[in-house]
Amino acid sequence: MTSYLIQYIDPKDNEGEEDPLFSEYTYGDKGNRGNTLKTQVLKGDFLFFNRSIEDKVCITAFYEVVEVLEIQKAKMNNSIMRNYRNPHLLRNNVQENEVIVFGNPDKSMILDTPLEVNMALLKELSVEFKPSPNQTEKAAISSKLKNYGRFIPLDDSQVNILLEKVNPLHTASFLKLQKDLGKSIVLDKTEKDSVVKARIGQSIFKRTLLAVEKKCGLCGVSDERLLVASHIKPWSHSTHKERLDVDNGLLLCPNHDALFDKGHISFDKDGLILISSSLDKYSKLFLNINETMNIRMEENQQQYMKWHRENKFK
């Protein structure tokens, strides 16, 4: 098993070919590099991708690998051909050692803030690095990466150092999260500090809720793209722990989310809907709410719902 730091070519300089294809977490390569991927990289390894941004070398994404497939094999798989658009799959001619890597969409990430690969980072990673005095840092780092044939192998401790920098919740949390599905997420102090990255927190929150619930708690909307992971006690009033606590979440369609968020509806101890008296019968009809509706209430949700009833419900 080996993970790699991979220098990739910007599509602008590569005849428009986006490779890796971040929209689907695939990466194709061939020749020596294809052979490296084919023979060294296994499920669970990480590929970190870097490229030049302005005058810096930056890591912009990472994949946790699900599978490395020879391109011929991938092309014979109908499901792959239906679902993926990587240019390596679509070309007619196959090149030597041409392979495609599939990243796990749940565990791979495109970075909001690219991580600069500079001397300090290489030192932290214990990558031996001796730039000649007449080189700029960027030129030295670029040529260093080129010396490796664009692939720098990473051992487990180097992978951990990088993950700690690029993934605020790190993989341990993801793994724990998957194991604990349906239970509260308890974060330690260092994690709490990093959860300020709201967007990542929000996506994990929704993903966790989706694993527990599959549709709006009040109606039949089940399209994941539309469902909203609503906080019972709002994000702005919650502690870091409460923000990621699934018990503080309700999966709702946009309509019911808006009503709940604005306090027009809430729920009693048994999960029965409470409807604001300010809503007339026509509004209730057209907004698809009625007095018989209820949600499943877990014991651990009570404290949050109490907060909602007392502070939000009108």
Ligand SMILES: [Zn+2]
């Ligand atoms: Zn709904």
